[in-house]
């Protein structure tokens with residue numbers, strides 16, 4: 270008999286059970302799944318076994334106590350947030366104090382957890398055993414922080430003075446910090462994300478969190494985020510060299526004309542060197558095979574697969590470790606199929622074949638995640654999805 274699954278909402282509690290008795294029972298608290306039925310057509314009994322296909326080797330991900338970073342990314346709308354949130358819940362359920370961070374300006378962590386996690390600060394996720402904190406990074410909050418660090422001063426010149434760059438600021442004296450931050454907007458999300466990574470790496474207050482999961486923005490943004498530390502690193506190096514040249518020229522001028530030396534030689538601990546050091550730290554975190562992994566999330570369509578393939582090529586070029594590919598929203602096989610489903614399923618099977626032949630993707634561990642017929646919202650639903658994907 271074809272078994273079916275029910276997502277029932279019973280007085281603010283959800284229970285998922287296999288009709289006719291069975292092991293797959295899931296009951297909990299406060300999910301926002303609305304009485305959706307996962308039909309026999311999509312989930313015949315045979316297909317429950319198929320859901321286990323493509324194990325993620327979660328054991329590898331959960332065993333070490335040392336801090337690990339997981340970045341989940343891919344094309345828009347493929348299920349990055351759902352996969353990232355379900356992974357964070359799974360880590361927390363296994364006893365890891367975990368932080369899940371959204372670096373996507375169009376945040377959906379709050380929607381995914383069905384809790385208010387907005388505001389740009391770490392907020393505890395309710396309904397999880399171990400500490401799980403969530404953060405939706407907001408550029409607005411980041412701009413406020415920069416302004417505060419600049420001492421509330423509105424002028425770019427004073428800010429640059431305070432960074433030891435006053436000598437370059439002559440032309441910028443009239444520029445307003447607000448204008449500059451607004452002009453930098455396309456990159457400010459990534460800068461905000463990097464500054465958070467730094468806080469997690471450096472600050473003792475976060476040291477007990479052993480898993481940090483990033484729900485990243487669609488591909489373009491994410492690649493910019495990963496390459497930004499390098500970009501800064503090289504820019505800072507250029508500025509430092511330039512500064513040294515100017516200092517040397519100024520001392521030569523002083524020794525010839527005996528004028529008061531106006532530009533002081535900066536020691537190795539100046540702000541620029543510190544900034545460079547911190548950028549190196551972020552860059553190293555993104556590339557450290559022992560601590561970091563980028564998980565590509567995709568769906569079984571040719572367009573998504575092509576983009577995933579390009580994403581993997583770029584990540585490889587950046588030396589960012591990638592081992593796993595989640596193919597989300599797969600229709601499980603069925604015995605009784607409508608025409609529409611059988612056409613879609615055939616196409617999905619063809620696309621899975623393309624992944625196996627794709628030179629970029631074929632070497633990755635493929636995790637198949639089924640299309641559910643209810644939206645994945647709330648901790649119980651995320652636990653359910655997590656148990657299908659992360660095992």
Ligand SMILES: Nc1ncnc2c1ncn2[C@@H]1O[C@H](COP(=O)(O)OP(=O)(O)OP(=O)(O)O)[C@@H](O)[C@H]1O
Nearest residue numbers: 345346347348349350351377598639640641644645
């Ligand atoms: N396997 C699945 N079965 C059913 N619905 C799913 C599945 N995966 C994701 N969804 C739903 O698809 C929608 C988009 O998912 P999600 O927000 O996780 O994607 P995303 O890639 O993070 O999107 P964006 O790029 O817009 O941030 C959500 O409504 C989510 O509940």
